[in-house]
Amino acid sequence: MSESDxxxxxxxAAQDLIQRLGANAMSYQHLSEAVGIRKASIHYHFPAKQxxxxxxxxxxxxxxxxxxxxxxxxESDPARMLDRYIGLFEATLREGKHDKACLCGMLGxxxxxxxxxxxxxxxxxxQANQERLASILTRGRDAGVFRFSGDPATLAGLxxxxxxxxxxxxRAEGGVRRFRALADELRRxxxx
Amino acid sequence: MSESDxxxxxxxAAQDLIQRLGANAMSYQHLSEAVGIRKASIHYHFPAKQxxxxxxxxxxxxxxxxxxxxxxxxESDPARMLDRYIGLFEATLREGKHDKACLCGMLGxxxxxxxxxxxxxxxxxxQANQERLASILTRGRDAGVFRFSGDPATLAGLxxxxxxxxxxxxRAEGGVRRFRALADELRRxxxx
DNA sequence: GTCTATAGCGCGATAGAC
DNA sequence: GTCTATCGCGCTATAGAC
Numbered sequence: 085m086s087e088s089d090x091x092x093x094x095x096x097a098a099q100d101l102i103q104r105l106g107a108n109a110m111s112y113q114h115l116s117e118a119v120g121i122r123k124a125s126i127h128y129h130f131p132a133k134q135x136x137x138x139x140x141x142x143x144x145x146x147x148x149x150x151x152x153x154x155x156x157x158x159e160s161d162p163a164r165m166l167d168r169y170i171g172l173f174e175a176t177l178r179e180g181k182h183d184k185a186c187l188c189g190m191l192g193x194x195x196x197x198x199x200x201x202x203x204x205x206x207x208x209x210x211q212a213n214q215e216r217l218a219s220i221l222t223r224g225r226d227a228g229v230f231r232f233s234g235d236p237a238t239l240a241g242l243x244x245x246x247x248x249x250x251x252x253x254x255r256a257e258g259g260v261r262r263f264r265a266l267a268d269e270l271r272r273x274x275x276x
Numbered sequence: 277m278s279e280s281d282x283x284x285x286x287x288x289a290a291q292d293l294i295q296r297l298g299a300n301a302m303s304y305q306h307l308s309e310a311v312g313i314r315k316a317s318i319h320y321h322f323p324a325k326q327x328x329x330x331x332x333x334x335x336x337x338x339x340x341x342x343x344x345x346x347x348x349x350x351e352s353d354p355a356r357m358l359d360r361y362i363g364l365f366e367a368t369l370r371e372g373k374h375d376k377a378c379l380c381g382m383l384g385x386x387x388x389x390x391x392x393x394x395x396x397x398x399x400x401x402x403q404a405n406q407e408r409l410a411s412i413l414t415r416g417r418d419a420g421v422f423r424f425s426g427d428p429a430t431l432a433g434l435x436x437x438x439x440x441x442x443x444x445x446x447r448a449e450g451g452v453r454r455f456r457a458l459a460d461e462l463r464r465x466x467x468x
Numbered sequence: 469g470t471c472t473a474t475a476g477c478g479c480g481a482t483a484g485a486c
Numbered sequence: 487g488t489c490t491a492t493c494g495c496g497c498t499a500t501a502g503a504c
Contacts, residue, residue, distance in 0.1 A: 124488075189385070194386075195448055210445055316499090471502100
Protein backbone atom coordinates (compact mmCIF):
# COMPACT_ATOMS: atom_id res chain seq x y z
CA MET A 85 0.00 0.00 0.00
CA SER A 86 1.32 3.42 -0.89
CA GLU A 87 -1.72 4.98 0.77
CA SER A 88 -1.89 5.05 4.55
CA ASP A 89 -4.86 3.19 5.98
CA UNK A 90 -6.21 6.32 7.59
CA UNK A 91 -6.25 8.20 4.32
CA UNK A 92 -8.25 5.37 2.77
CA UNK A 93 -10.64 5.24 5.71
CA UNK A 94 -11.26 8.98 5.39
CA UNK A 95 -11.96 8.67 1.66
CA UNK A 96 -14.28 5.72 2.33
CA ALA A 97 -16.24 7.68 4.94
CA ALA A 98 -16.40 10.79 2.75
CA GLN A 99 -17.65 8.78 -0.22
CA ASP A 100 -20.33 7.10 1.87
CA LEU A 101 -21.55 10.42 3.28
CA ILE A 102 -21.56 12.23 -0.06
CA GLN A 103 -23.33 9.41 -1.88
CA ARG A 104 -26.09 9.57 0.71
CA LEU A 105 -26.27 13.24 1.72
CA GLY A 106 -24.32 15.29 -0.79
CA ALA A 107 -21.02 17.15 -0.52
CA ASN A 108 -22.45 20.24 1.17
CA ALA A 109 -24.08 18.17 3.91
CA MET A 110 -20.81 16.33 4.62
CA SER A 111 -18.45 17.88 7.17
CA TYR A 112 -15.05 17.20 8.72
CA GLN A 113 -16.92 16.66 11.97
CA HIS A 114 -18.96 13.85 10.40
CA LEU A 115 -15.79 12.31 8.99
CA SER A 116 -14.10 12.58 12.37
CA GLU A 117 -16.90 10.59 14.01
CA ALA A 118 -17.06 8.02 11.22
CA VAL A 119 -13.31 7.35 11.18
CA GLY A 120 -12.71 7.74 14.90
CA ILE A 121 -10.04 10.41 14.81
CA ARG A 122 -10.09 14.16 15.44
CA LYS A 123 -10.95 16.84 12.91
CA ALA A 124 -7.38 18.16 12.95
CA SER A 125 -6.13 14.74 11.84
CA ILE A 126 -8.44 14.81 8.83
CA HIS A 127 -6.95 18.17 7.93
CA TYR A 128 -3.47 16.60 8.12
CA HIS A 129 -4.41 14.23 5.27
CA PHE A 130 -6.59 16.68 3.34
CA PRO A 131 -5.77 20.29 4.30
CA ALA A 132 -8.84 21.73 2.60
CA LYS A 133 -12.18 20.20 1.72
CA GLN A 134 -11.40 20.83 -1.94
CA UNK A 135 -8.36 18.56 -1.67
CA UNK A 136 -10.47 15.79 -0.20
CA UNK A 137 -13.10 16.18 -2.87
CA UNK A 138 -10.59 16.17 -5.72
CA UNK A 139 -8.83 13.07 -4.37
CA UNK A 140 -12.15 11.33 -3.88
CA UNK A 141 -13.35 12.01 -7.41
CA UNK A 142 -10.06 10.80 -8.85
CA UNK A 143 -10.18 7.57 -6.86
CA UNK A 144 -13.82 7.00 -7.81
CA UNK A 145 -13.01 7.60 -11.47
CA UNK A 146 -10.23 5.00 -11.42
CA UNK A 147 -12.36 2.50 -9.55
CA UNK A 148 -15.54 2.87 -11.60
CA UNK A 149 -14.00 3.19 -15.05
CA UNK A 150 -11.72 0.29 -14.14
CA UNK A 151 -14.79 -1.87 -13.60
CA UNK A 152 -16.32 -0.69 -16.87
CA UNK A 153 -13.16 -1.44 -18.83
CA UNK A 154 -13.01 -4.90 -17.28
CA UNK A 155 -16.58 -5.55 -18.36
CA UNK A 156 -15.77 -4.52 -21.91
CA UNK A 157 -12.64 -6.68 -21.91
CA UNK A 158 -14.37 -9.76 -20.47
CA GLU A 159 -17.59 -9.82 -22.45
CA SER A 160 -18.02 -10.45 -26.13
CA ASP A 161 -21.77 -9.81 -26.32
CA PRO A 162 -22.54 -6.04 -26.28
CA ALA A 163 -25.93 -6.73 -24.71
CA ARG A 164 -24.17 -8.43 -21.80
CA MET A 165 -21.79 -5.48 -21.54
CA LEU A 166 -24.72 -3.10 -21.21
CA ASP A 167 -26.42 -5.34 -18.66
CA ARG A 168 -23.33 -5.39 -16.49
CA TYR A 169 -22.75 -1.67 -16.95
CA ILE A 170 -26.28 -0.98 -15.73
CA GLY A 171 -25.56 -3.45 -12.93
CA LEU A 172 -22.87 -1.10 -11.60
CA PHE A 173 -25.49 1.58 -10.91
CA GLU A 174 -27.87 -0.94 -9.40
CA ALA A 175 -25.07 -2.26 -7.17
CA THR A 176 -24.44 1.25 -5.84
CA LEU A 177 -28.12 1.61 -5.02
CA ARG A 178 -28.04 -1.76 -3.23
CA GLU A 179 -25.26 -0.77 -0.87
CA GLY A 180 -26.08 -0.08 2.77
CA LYS A 181 -29.58 1.27 3.28
CA HIS A 182 -30.30 1.47 -0.45
CA ASP A 183 -29.91 5.23 -0.40
CA LYS A 184 -26.61 5.71 -2.19
CA ALA A 185 -26.38 7.32 -5.61
CA CYS A 186 -23.40 7.53 -7.96
CA LEU A 187 -20.83 9.84 -6.37
CA CYS A 188 -20.55 12.00 -9.47
CA GLY A 189 -24.30 12.05 -9.99
CA MET A 190 -24.64 13.61 -6.55
CA LEU A 191 -21.81 16.06 -7.20
CA GLY A 192 -23.29 17.00 -10.56
CA UNK A 193 -26.26 18.53 -8.77
CA UNK A 194 -23.99 20.53 -6.46
CA UNK A 195 -21.60 21.40 -9.30
CA UNK A 196 -21.91 25.18 -9.07
CA UNK A 197 -20.98 25.18 -5.38
CA UNK A 198 -17.80 23.13 -5.89
CA UNK A 199 -14.26 24.14 -6.79
CA UNK A 200 -12.72 24.05 -10.26
CA UNK A 201 -10.70 20.90 -9.72
CA UNK A 202 -13.77 18.98 -8.59
CA UNK A 203 -15.77 20.28 -11.55
CA UNK A 204 -13.07 19.15 -13.97
CA UNK A 205 -13.00 15.73 -12.33
CA UNK A 206 -16.76 15.32 -12.61
CA UNK A 207 -16.67 16.35 -16.26
CA UNK A 208 -13.92 13.82 -16.95
CA UNK A 209 -15.95 11.10 -15.25
CA UNK A 210 -19.02 11.89 -17.34
CA GLN A 211 -16.99 11.89 -20.54
CA ALA A 212 -15.19 8.63 -19.73
CA ASN A 213 -18.51 6.91 -19.09
CA GLN A 214 -20.09 8.20 -22.26
CA GLU A 215 -17.06 7.11 -24.31
CA ARG A 216 -17.30 3.57 -22.96
CA LEU A 217 -21.04 3.49 -23.52
CA ALA A 218 -20.65 4.76 -27.09
CA SER A 219 -18.19 1.96 -27.74
CA ILE A 220 -20.62 -0.63 -26.36
CA LEU A 221 -23.53 0.78 -28.36
CA THR A 222 -21.53 0.89 -31.60
CA ARG A 223 -20.48 -2.75 -31.23
CA GLY A 224 -24.06 -3.69 -30.41
CA ARG A 225 -25.44 -1.95 -33.46
CA ASP A 226 -22.81 -3.54 -35.69
CA ALA A 227 -23.62 -6.94 -34.21
CA GLY A 228 -27.34 -6.35 -34.71
CA VAL A 229 -28.31 -6.68 -31.02
CA PHE A 230 -29.09 -2.94 -30.65
CA ARG A 231 -31.23 -1.00 -33.08
CA PHE A 232 -31.07 2.78 -33.20
CA SER A 233 -30.74 5.34 -35.96
CA GLY A 234 -28.81 8.23 -34.40
CA ASP A 235 -25.22 8.87 -33.39
CA PRO A 236 -23.95 6.30 -30.85
CA ALA A 237 -22.25 9.08 -28.87
CA THR A 238 -25.57 10.88 -28.46
CA LEU A 239 -27.44 7.74 -27.43
CA ALA A 240 -24.57 7.06 -25.03
CA GLY A 241 -25.12 10.50 -23.48
CA LEU A 242 -28.84 9.85 -23.15
CA UNK A 243 -28.26 6.42 -21.63
CA UNK A 244 -25.80 7.79 -19.09
CA UNK A 245 -28.15 10.65 -18.17
CA UNK A 246 -31.03 8.20 -17.82
CA UNK A 247 -29.07 5.95 -15.46
CA UNK A 248 -27.78 8.84 -13.33
CA UNK A 249 -31.27 10.33 -13.25
CA UNK A 250 -32.93 6.99 -12.51
CA UNK A 251 -30.74 6.39 -9.47
CA UNK A 252 -31.67 9.80 -8.05
CA UNK A 253 -35.39 9.50 -8.83
CA UNK A 254 -35.91 5.99 -7.46
CA ARG A 255 -34.35 6.97 -4.13
CA ALA A 256 -37.46 9.09 -3.64
CA GLU A 257 -39.91 6.46 -4.85
CA GLY A 258 -39.61 2.79 -5.66
CA GLY A 259 -36.03 2.01 -4.75
CA VAL A 260 -34.01 -0.79 -6.33
CA ARG A 261 -37.12 -2.56 -7.58
CA ARG A 262 -38.21 0.48 -9.53
CA PHE A 263 -34.68 1.00 -10.83
CA ARG A 264 -34.70 -2.49 -12.29
CA ALA A 265 -38.00 -1.82 -14.04
CA LEU A 266 -36.64 1.37 -15.58
CA ALA A 267 -33.43 -0.40 -16.61
CA ASP A 268 -35.43 -3.19 -18.26
CA GLU A 269 -37.37 -0.58 -20.21
CA LEU A 270 -34.09 1.00 -21.32
CA ARG A 271 -32.81 -2.36 -22.58
CA ARG A 272 -36.07 -2.89 -24.43
CA UNK A 273 -35.70 0.46 -26.19
CA UNK A 274 -32.14 -0.41 -27.22
CA UNK A 275 -33.21 -3.72 -28.65
CA UNK A 276 -35.55 -1.75 -30.88
CA MET B 277 -52.81 38.81 -4.50
CA SER B 278 -53.25 36.87 -1.31
CA GLU B 279 -49.45 36.53 -1.10
CA SER B 280 -47.45 39.54 -0.04
CA ASP B 281 -44.90 40.67 -2.58
CA UNK B 282 -42.04 40.06 -0.19
CA UNK B 283 -43.02 36.48 0.35
CA UNK B 284 -43.04 35.95 -3.40
CA UNK B 285 -39.68 37.68 -3.81
CA UNK B 286 -38.18 35.42 -1.15
CA UNK B 287 -39.53 32.32 -2.86
CA UNK B 288 -38.23 33.56 -6.22
CA ALA B 289 -34.75 34.15 -4.80
CA ALA B 290 -34.72 30.81 -3.00
CA GLN B 291 -35.78 28.96 -6.12
CA ASP B 292 -33.10 30.64 -8.19
CA LEU B 293 -30.38 29.83 -5.65
CA ILE B 294 -31.44 26.22 -5.16
CA GLN B 295 -31.77 25.54 -8.89
CA ARG B 296 -28.19 26.74 -9.35
CA LEU B 297 -26.41 25.74 -6.13
CA GLY B 298 -28.58 23.30 -4.24
CA ALA B 299 -30.56 23.65 -1.02
CA ASN B 300 -27.63 23.10 1.33
CA ALA B 301 -25.59 25.83 -0.36
CA MET B 302 -28.46 28.31 -0.07
CA SER B 303 -28.68 30.38 3.12
CA TYR B 304 -30.89 33.04 4.68
CA GLN B 305 -27.94 35.40 4.27
CA HIS B 306 -27.94 34.84 0.49
CA LEU B 307 -31.69 35.39 0.40
CA SER B 308 -31.31 38.53 2.45
CA GLU B 309 -28.86 39.99 -0.07
CA ALA B 310 -30.92 38.90 -3.08
CA VAL B 311 -34.20 40.33 -1.79
CA GLY B 312 -32.74 43.38 -0.08
CA ILE B 313 -34.15 42.85 3.40
CA ARG B 314 -32.60 41.56 6.61
CA LYS B 315 -32.29 37.91 7.63
CA ALA B 316 -34.75 38.40 10.48
CA SER B 317 -37.39 39.53 7.99
CA ILE B 318 -36.97 36.32 6.01
CA HIS B 319 -37.59 34.41 9.24
CA TYR B 320 -40.81 36.38 9.73
CA HIS B 321 -42.18 34.92 6.47
CA PHE B 322 -40.58 31.48 6.82
CA PRO B 323 -39.64 30.77 10.47
CA ALA B 324 -37.50 27.73 9.62
CA LYS B 325 -35.69 26.73 6.46
CA GLN B 326 -37.94 23.67 6.28
CA UNK B 327 -41.00 25.91 6.02
CA UNK B 328 -39.42 27.81 3.15
CA UNK B 329 -38.46 24.59 1.38
CA UNK B 330 -41.91 23.05 1.76
CA UNK B 331 -43.64 26.20 0.49
CA UNK B 332 -41.25 26.42 -2.42
CA UNK B 333 -41.80 22.83 -3.50
CA UNK B 334 -45.55 23.25 -3.30
CA UNK B 335 -45.48 26.42 -5.41
CA UNK B 336 -43.16 24.79 -7.94
CA UNK B 337 -45.43 21.75 -8.15
CA UNK B 338 -48.46 23.90 -8.91
CA UNK B 339 -46.60 25.99 -11.44
CA UNK B 340 -44.90 23.15 -13.31
CA UNK B 341 -47.75 20.65 -13.32
CA UNK B 342 -50.06 23.49 -14.31
CA UNK B 343 -47.96 24.04 -17.42
CA UNK B 344 -47.97 20.33 -18.17
CA UNK B 345 -51.72 20.06 -17.82
CA UNK B 346 -52.16 23.05 -20.11
CA UNK B 347 -49.98 21.37 -22.72
CA UNK B 348 -52.07 18.22 -22.54
CA UNK B 349 -55.28 20.24 -22.78
CA UNK B 350 -54.12 22.38 -25.69
CA GLU B 351 -52.47 19.79 -27.93
CA SER B 352 -54.14 16.94 -29.77
CA ASP B 353 -50.98 15.30 -31.13
CA PRO B 354 -49.17 13.29 -28.40
CA ALA B 355 -45.83 13.86 -30.16
CA ARG B 356 -46.37 17.60 -29.84
CA MET B 357 -47.28 17.14 -26.16
CA LEU B 358 -44.00 15.33 -25.56
CA ASP B 359 -42.04 18.00 -27.46
CA ARG B 360 -43.50 20.74 -25.34
CA TYR B 361 -43.05 18.74 -22.14
CA ILE B 362 -39.37 18.32 -22.96
CA GLY B 363 -39.34 22.03 -23.78
CA LEU B 364 -40.16 22.82 -20.14
CA PHE B 365 -36.86 21.27 -19.03
CA GLU B 366 -34.96 23.00 -21.82
CA ALA B 367 -36.54 26.33 -20.87
CA THR B 368 -35.31 25.92 -17.29
CA LEU B 369 -31.80 25.28 -18.56
CA ARG B 370 -32.05 28.38 -20.75
CA GLU B 371 -32.85 30.72 -17.86
CA GLY B 372 -30.17 33.09 -16.62
CA LYS B 373 -26.64 31.79 -17.07
CA HIS B 374 -27.85 28.41 -18.37
CA ASP B 375 -26.98 26.74 -15.10
CA LYS B 376 -30.38 26.07 -13.61
CA ALA B 377 -31.74 22.56 -13.19
CA CYS B 378 -35.27 21.44 -12.27
CA LEU B 379 -35.87 22.43 -8.63
CA CYS B 380 -36.94 18.93 -7.65
CA GLY B 381 -34.11 17.33 -9.62
CA MET B 382 -31.67 19.29 -7.47
CA LEU B 383 -33.54 18.45 -4.28
CA GLY B 384 -33.68 14.78 -5.24
CA UNK B 385 -29.91 14.58 -4.91
CA UNK B 386 -30.01 16.21 -1.47
CA UNK B 387 -33.08 14.23 -0.44
CA UNK B 388 -31.55 12.48 2.58
CA UNK B 389 -30.50 15.80 4.13
CA UNK B 390 -33.97 17.34 3.87
CA UNK B 391 -36.98 17.19 6.19
CA UNK B 392 -39.96 14.88 5.84
CA UNK B 393 -42.32 17.47 4.39
CA UNK B 394 -39.85 18.37 1.64
CA UNK B 395 -39.28 14.71 0.84
CA UNK B 396 -43.01 14.10 0.53
CA UNK B 397 -43.33 17.13 -1.75
CA UNK B 398 -40.54 15.93 -4.00
CA UNK B 399 -42.07 12.47 -4.21
CA UNK B 400 -45.44 13.99 -5.13
CA UNK B 401 -43.79 16.06 -7.84
CA UNK B 402 -42.08 13.01 -9.33
CA GLN B 403 -45.30 11.03 -9.29
CA ALA B 404 -47.39 13.82 -10.83
CA ASN B 405 -44.91 14.15 -13.69
CA GLN B 406 -44.78 10.44 -14.34
CA GLU B 407 -48.57 10.21 -14.35
CA ARG B 408 -48.82 12.97 -16.97
CA LEU B 409 -46.07 11.39 -19.05
CA ALA B 410 -47.74 7.99 -18.87
CA SER B 411 -50.94 9.57 -20.15
CA ILE B 412 -49.08 11.20 -23.05
CA LEU B 413 -47.26 7.97 -23.92
CA THR B 414 -50.43 5.90 -23.81
CA ARG B 415 -52.24 8.28 -26.16
CA GLY B 416 -49.20 8.29 -28.45
CA ARG B 417 -49.04 4.54 -28.61
CA ASP B 418 -52.77 4.29 -29.30
CA ALA B 419 -52.43 6.90 -32.03
CA GLY B 420 -49.48 5.06 -33.51
CA VAL B 421 -46.98 7.93 -33.16
CA PHE B 422 -45.00 6.20 -30.38
CA ARG B 423 -43.84 2.60 -30.59
CA PHE B 424 -42.87 0.72 -27.43
CA SER B 425 -43.69 -2.68 -26.01
CA GLY B 426 -43.60 -2.18 -22.22
CA ASP B 427 -45.83 -0.57 -19.64
CA PRO B 428 -46.45 3.14 -20.36
CA ALA B 429 -45.98 3.95 -16.65
CA THR B 430 -42.52 2.40 -16.69
CA LEU B 431 -41.47 4.17 -19.87
CA ALA B 432 -42.83 7.36 -18.30
CA GLY B 433 -40.55 6.79 -15.32
CA LEU B 434 -37.55 6.23 -17.55
CA UNK B 435 -38.35 9.30 -19.63
CA UNK B 436 -38.69 11.47 -16.54
CA UNK B 437 -35.44 10.12 -15.08
CA UNK B 438 -33.67 10.71 -18.41
CA UNK B 439 -34.82 14.33 -18.56
CA UNK B 440 -33.92 15.07 -14.95
CA UNK B 441 -30.56 13.35 -15.41
CA UNK B 442 -29.89 15.06 -18.73
CA UNK B 443 -30.37 18.52 -17.25
CA UNK B 444 -27.87 17.73 -14.49
CA UNK B 445 -25.31 16.09 -16.78
CA UNK B 446 -25.31 18.74 -19.52
CA ARG B 447 -24.65 21.47 -16.96
CA ALA B 448 -21.20 19.90 -16.60
CA GLU B 449 -20.60 19.42 -20.30
CA GLY B 450 -22.40 20.62 -23.41
CA GLY B 451 -25.11 22.84 -22.02
CA VAL B 452 -28.40 23.52 -23.79
CA ARG B 453 -27.01 22.42 -27.14
CA ARG B 454 -26.15 19.01 -25.76
CA PHE B 455 -29.51 18.78 -24.00
CA ARG B 456 -31.29 19.27 -27.31
CA ALA B 457 -29.24 16.48 -28.90
CA LEU B 458 -30.11 14.10 -26.07
CA ALA B 459 -33.78 15.11 -26.26
CA ASP B 460 -33.83 14.49 -30.02
CA GLU B 461 -32.41 11.04 -29.41
CA LEU B 462 -35.13 10.37 -26.85
CA ARG B 463 -37.84 11.36 -29.33
CA ARG B 464 -36.26 9.10 -31.92
CA UNK B 465 -36.39 6.15 -29.52
CA UNK B 466 -40.06 6.82 -28.79
CA UNK B 467 -40.91 6.94 -32.47
CA UNK B 468 -39.48 3.44 -32.63
C1' DG C 469 -43.58 43.85 8.44
C1' DT C 470 -38.97 45.22 9.01
C1' DC C 471 -35.41 46.42 11.85
C1' DT C 472 -31.05 45.84 15.33
C1' DA C 473 -28.86 42.86 18.13
C1' DT C 474 -27.52 38.63 19.65
C1' DA C 475 -27.63 33.85 21.09
C1' DG C 476 -25.71 29.41 20.19
C1' DC C 477 -23.90 26.32 17.31
C1' DG C 478 -21.22 23.98 13.56
C1' DC C 479 -18.24 24.94 10.06
C1' DG C 480 -13.35 24.91 7.77
C1' DA C 481 -8.93 25.66 9.07
C1' DT C 482 -4.45 26.45 11.86
C1' DA C 483 -0.87 26.37 15.75
C1' DG C 484 1.82 23.83 18.43
C1' DA C 485 2.58 19.92 21.88
C1' DC C 486 3.54 15.09 21.89
C1' DG D 487 0.43 11.11 12.49
C1' DT D 488 -2.60 12.36 16.06
C1' DC D 489 -3.72 15.18 19.63
C1' DT D 490 -5.73 19.64 22.33
C1' DA D 491 -7.03 24.09 21.85
C1' DT D 492 -8.62 27.80 19.47
C1' DC D 493 -9.67 31.23 15.85
C1' DG D 494 -12.92 33.50 12.92
C1' DC D 495 -16.72 32.99 10.36
C1' DG D 496 -21.39 31.81 8.63
C1' DC D 497 -25.20 29.51 9.83
C1' DT D 498 -30.28 29.02 11.72
C1' DA D 499 -33.08 31.10 14.75
C1' DT D 500 -35.09 34.33 18.39
C1' DA D 501 -36.09 38.66 21.26
C1' DG D 502 -37.71 42.95 21.29
C1' DA D 503 -37.85 47.90 19.48
C1' DC D 504 -40.10 50.57 15.97
